[in-house]
Amino acid sequence: NVEAIPTGALSLDVALGIGGIPKGRIIEIFGPESSGKTTLALHMIAEAQKMNGEAAFIRCRTRIRSSICKTFRSRHR
Numbered sequence: 001n002v003e004a005i006p007t008g009a010l011s012l013d014v015a016l017g018i019g020g021i022p023k024g025r026i027i028e029i030f031g032p033e034s035s036g037k038t039t040l041a042l043h044m045i046a047e048a049q050k051m052n053g054e055a056a057f058i059r060c061r062t063r064i065r066s067s068i069c070k071t072f073r074s075r076h077r
Contacts, residue, residue: 002018002022002023003022003023003024004016004018004019004020004021004022004023005020005021005022005023005044005047005048005051005053006019006020006044006047007020007021007040007043007044007047008040008043008044008046008047009040009043012040020044020047021044023048023053027044029041038059041057042057045057
């Protein structure tokens with residue numbers, strides 16, 4: 001079983017199959033401009049905080065290299 005953090009959108013939680021996003025993972029949200037990516041990310045952060053969790057929001061205009069993500073995750077475990 002994977003522990004999940006709700007996204008704040010019930011239909012998305014159901015579609016993801018585990019009730020939200022997997023806890024303890026790096027999640028990338030991408031899509032067209034003005035499609036609600038930031039709003040979704042902030043809702044997920046709020047849900048994590050409600051569960052006494054921690055979350056980070058990193059905004060990039062380009063793809064992040066996987067090595068950066070691995071470094072970030074290992075430093076914040």
